[in-house]
Every structure is written in C-alpha cells, then in structure tokens.
Amino acid sequence: MNHLFRLLPSMDRVLAHLESGPHMADFAHVPRPLVREAAQAFLDGLREEIKAGLVADEASLSWDTLASRIACFARSFVRPRFRRVLNATGVVVHTNLGRSVLPESAVTAVIDACRHYSNLEFDLATGQRGSRHSLVESLLCQLTGAEAAIAVNNNAAAVFLVLESLCKGREVVVSRGQLVEIGGSFRVPEVMAKSGAILREVGATNRTHLRDYEAAIGPDTAALMRVHTSNFRMIGFTKEVGLDELCALGRERALPVIEDLGSGTLYDFAQAGLPGEPTVRDVVAAGADVVTFSGDKMLGGPQAGVIIGKREHLDVIRKNQLARALRLDKMTLAALEAVLRLYLDPAIARREIPTLAMICATPKELADKARRLARTLKRSVGAHFEVSVRPGASRVGGGAFPERDLPTSLVCLYPLDASLKVDDLRERLLHTDPPLVGRVEDGRFCLDPRTLTIPEFTLAASALALAASGNHC
Known part of the structure; x- marks a missing residue:
C-alpha cells in the first residue's frame, strides 16, 4: 500500500x-x-x-x-453549485428545478437592474425618497381589482405577515380540512402559530358548514380564513364553505376574510381546458378582504409573495416592521413588474410567459414538437438508443391542478447496449453539462417536449451522447 x-x-x-x-x-x-x-x-x-x-x-x-x-x-x-438544468420531466412548475422560467422581458429587466443604478427607492416625480412597494402596486391593483397591494419574498412570508399584522394574539377561524402541509414542510397551523395568531379549527376533516364558522366567532376572533389546499384534494362525502358565503358572514360580523390562494393565477386556464381554479380577480370580486398568492408558480414570475386587498388592511400590513425584513430586492421587483406588464394583454401573456405557454400547449403542437425532438435524437444518438414517440401525460406542478393530467407526446429512449440500464442512464445524465432530467416509464427513459425548448433539443442530444459513451463528468 x-x-x-x-x-x-x-x-x-x-x-x-x-x-x-x-x-x-x-x-x-x-x-x-x-x-x-x-x-x-x-x-x-x-x-x-x-x-x-x-x-x-x-x-x-x-x-x-x-x-x-x-x-x-x-x-x-x-462548476458552480447553482446550475442550469434541462427539464424534460413535463412538470411545468417544477418545485425542485426552480419553478417558473422567466419571460425574456423579465430577464432583460433583471440584467438592467443588476448592471445599472435604478429608482428602487427614489421618486422620479419629486426627487425625494420613494417606496419600492409602489413599483408594482398599481399594476397589481389594475390586474386584480384590489384597492392596494404589497409584494414580499414568498407566499409563506405573505401569509405570515398578514396574520402577524392583523391577527396577532387573537383567533383566526379556519376549516380543519384546509390545515394542510405543502412542499418543504410548510404547514399552515405552524405558520399561524409563529405569527402569534391563535388557530381556531372548525368542522370535520371532510365537511365544514357555515354554521361551524358562526359558532366559532367570539370576542377574540380577528379574522376568517380560507386556505387553498394546493396539491391535496379530498373526494367523496365532502363539503367546504364557498367564498361568497364566508365573505357574507365576514361582512355581517365585521370580520375580514383572508384567502390564501397559494398558486394564484391571473390567467383563466379554463380557456386551456383546465377549469376549477379561480383567478385572483375572481377572489377579489367575491369579496375577500385580503388575498395572498405566489409569484413564481402559476403567475410565471420570480419568487415572491403577493398580498392584495382592502386598503385599510394593507395600510396596517405595510407599516409592520417585518415588512422590511421580508421585502423584495431590486432584481425580483424588476422581474415581477415585467411579468405583470405582460398580463395587461392576456394573449401576449399566454405567448410570452413560458409557464403559460407550456401549460396551454395543445396536443398537436406537442406531437409535432416530439417528432422534431425524435428526429434530432435519431441523428445524434440513434446508434446508441432505440427512439420512439408515444402518448403521455404532463403535470402543471406547483400544487396546481393536482388531479388533472395534461396530454402530451413523449420521446422514449431504450439503450441498445445491453450493459447500459435505463436507471444507470438516468444517473449518468445528472452529471452531464448541463444535466438532463427526465423520467423513467415502462422501462424507457422519457423526455417530455412540453418543458424543453427547441434550442435545448441539441443540448439534450449532446447529454445523451456523453452518457451513452460514458464520457460524462
């Protein structure tokens, strides 16, 4: 030795x-x-x-x-620890792969914010100190119908800030069936406890009635709250109180109604055959006093938590000292404003925001794209793999539409070298540059073109060639 x-x-x-x-x-x-x-x-x-x-x-x-x-x-x-990844999983809002991809206008805005000085907290009209919150507030109000708005660094922070500002030391009434845990061990009851609000559970796990809320309201009640159950659904003998009913009760008892939408959307996905998710504007119109939602999920923007609602409540939230600790940096604000501007024209938003474009891609578009990807792979790695195209399913991800598949076409690869197993191929592809992440189905390594851009086809082919040859590193 x-x-x-x-x-x-x-x-x-x-x-x-x-x-x-x-x-x-x-x-x-x-x-x-x-x-x-x-x-x-x-x-x-x-x-x-x-x-x-x-x-x-x-x-x-x-x-x-x-x-x-x-x-x-x-x-x-x-190599940098933070790296680009080729997402061929078909999960559009992939929590582990960075969630939403920004549109080009947002990327340009971020670069400008990094490269130059800006009016981050400078009022160009008066020449005096300004507020960074004002940079996106008017756009958010215009797009949602809310009276006021503020953006913080994620939706968990938004929920925390709302509860700490409006409900600290008092009770918040929530349906037991909405006390969920989502990704990253984010649990609604624990966030409420950290905020100082006191959780008052009502109803049963599967059924909650308006009378349950009514019976729970007392002198210590600060608010009524609804929580979007994200990637969790109950089916069968279930009931939840609708937002209209809860808002009517809130007005009757002079209590604000807080709606945590989680993956809130500004786009009506019913146009793409995905009904059932209310838009943020719908929730505001229904009477919710305060609404929170994410910026980097269905919105298709950067990581952010958006709080909108009645001005009387937003003024209180804005004055909370924690708002400074949770505020957005200049790069995120630049990206968020750029994305919000696209929503002023829904057709442009659908075309320019990658998250919307990928979710709304039609089966025919994806079939054409899959055939094009297959041709690219056959030219590049056809000697190493059997390449085929078959029907498959994509997912929206980010906790949205958990019960709905999106029809797609998968490009499937099977190694011709008997010594290369599919699971080994998947492992090798994690070490290419950039890494290629797909999924294994029916003994094949599958690529979903929904989440790959056409310029990425050649990168995917190069990664597969390296993995097949064993020269990845």
Whole structure:
C-alpha cells in the first residue's frame, strides 16, 4: 500500500496539468484556490481508493490513466453549485428545478437592474425618497381589482405577515380540512402559530358548514380564513364553505376574510381546458378582504409573495416592521413588474410567459414538437438508443391542478447496449453539462417536449451522447 501511495502524482504536477496543459481553457477563469481545492480533493479520493483496496496495481496510477480522470473530476468540481438544468420531466412548475422560467422581458429587466443604478427607492416625480412597494402596486391593483397591494419574498412570508399584522394574539377561524402541509414542510397551523395568531379549527376533516364558522366567532376572533389546499384534494362525502358565503358572514360580523390562494393565477386556464381554479380577480370580486398568492408558480414570475386587498388592511400590513425584513430586492421587483406588464394583454401573456405557454400547449403542437425532438435524437444518438414517440401525460406542478393530467407526446429512449440500464442512464445524465432530467416509464427513459425548448433539443442530444459513451463528468 505504501508503494502505491508513493506513485501518486504531486500536487504541482496535477495543477500544471490543469492550468497549462491541454485543459487550461477549462480552468483559465476559475480562481486558483478552487482549482487547487479540486486537485487536492482528487488526490484525497485516490488515497481513499488505495486504502479501500479499490486500487491495487501500478497501472491504475500511471499518469496516462490518471490524466483524463483528473481533468474530468476537476471540471465537475469547479462548476458552480447553482446550475442550469434541462427539464424534460413535463412538470411545468417544477418545485425542485426552480419553478417558473422567466419571460425574456423579465430577464432583460433583471440584467438592467443588476448592471445599472435604478429608482428602487427614489421618486422620479419629486426627487425625494420613494417606496419600492409602489413599483408594482398599481399594476397589481389594475390586474386584480384590489384597492392596494404589497409584494414580499414568498407566499409563506405573505401569509405570515398578514396574520402577524392583523391577527396577532387573537383567533383566526379556519376549516380543519384546509390545515394542510405543502412542499418543504410548510404547514399552515405552524405558520399561524409563529405569527402569534391563535388557530381556531372548525368542522370535520371532510365537511365544514357555515354554521361551524358562526359558532366559532367570539370576542377574540380577528379574522376568517380560507386556505387553498394546493396539491391535496379530498373526494367523496365532502363539503367546504364557498367564498361568497364566508365573505357574507365576514361582512355581517365585521370580520375580514383572508384567502390564501397559494398558486394564484391571473390567467383563466379554463380557456386551456383546465377549469376549477379561480383567478385572483375572481377572489377579489367575491369579496375577500385580503388575498395572498405566489409569484413564481402559476403567475410565471420570480419568487415572491403577493398580498392584495382592502386598503385599510394593507395600510396596517405595510407599516409592520417585518415588512422590511421580508421585502423584495431590486432584481425580483424588476422581474415581477415585467411579468405583470405582460398580463395587461392576456394573449401576449399566454405567448410570452413560458409557464403559460407550456401549460396551454395543445396536443398537436406537442406531437409535432416530439417528432422534431425524435428526429434530432435519431441523428445524434440513434446508434446508441432505440427512439420512439408515444402518448403521455404532463403535470402543471406547483400544487396546481393536482388531479388533472395534461396530454402530451413523449420521446422514449431504450439503450441498445445491453450493459447500459435505463436507471444507470438516468444517473449518468445528472452529471452531464448541463444535466438532463427526465423520467423513467415502462422501462424507457422519457423526455417530455412540453418543458424543453427547441434550442435545448441539441443540448439534450449532446447529454445523451456523453452518457451513452460514458464520457460524462
């Protein structure tokens, strides 16, 4: 074993190979401490392999054998941890893959916000200090019919800020069937507890009546609340109180009604054959006093939590000191404004906002796109895979429309090399640059063109070629 340790290349030789050898272009703009860290990690890994008996002969440690391994390892090591991913899963609002993709106008707005000074908190009309909240408030009010609006850094923050501002130390009446947990262990009861509001559950798990709310209202009641159940649905013998009824009760008892929409939408997806999700404007028109929803889900914008509603309540929320802690940065505000502007014309929004365009893509469009992807893959990797097209299903994601599939066409690949298993292929594709994420169905690796752009087809083909050859790193 000691003899094998003495065969390991020196740190200087490894660094020289990376920084002045044939791979120098890959590391020319990488900080030297990071390249050195990569080299050290590679050598440490070799030592562990020797100790474990995985390397037991001199040939495995020859420079000719190690040179390509060093470069491959180092390239992978120095890549940014936050990276682009090719989403071929067919899940449009993919929580793990960054949720919504921004439209080009929003990307441009973010770049401008980063590259230049701006009027973030400067009133150009008066030359005095301004409020960043005003930059999107008028647009939100115009699009939703609300009297006032404020945006914070996500919907959990929005719910927390509303409850802490309006209900702290008092009771909030909520149906037991709406006390859900969504992704990331976000639990409505726990957020309410953190805000200082006191949860008052009413009804049974599957059925809640208006009389349950009426019986729960007392001198300590601060608000009535409805929570969108996101990716959870109950079917069968169920009942929930409608927003119209609850708002009527709120007006009768002089109590605000808070509606947490979760994945709120400004676009009526009934036009795309997805009925059942109320728009934010519908909820405001029904009488909700305060409404919260996400900016990066069905809205198709950046991560944000939007609070809209009656001015008397929004003024209280805006003055809460926590509003500063939860406020949006300039890049997010720039992106959010750009996305909201597109909604002024629903046809433009459907065309320009990637989330809407992907959800509303027709089966024929997707079939044409799948055939085009299949042709690209057959030209590039047809020698490695059997490529076929078959019907399949996509998902909206982000907790929206959980019970509805979106018809699509899948491009399915089966390795012709018997030694390459489909699960191994999926694993290898996680290490290509960029990684390609798809799904395995019926023993095939499947790509859904709904969530791949046409320019990404060649990137997907390159990733598959690397994975098939075993040269991924």
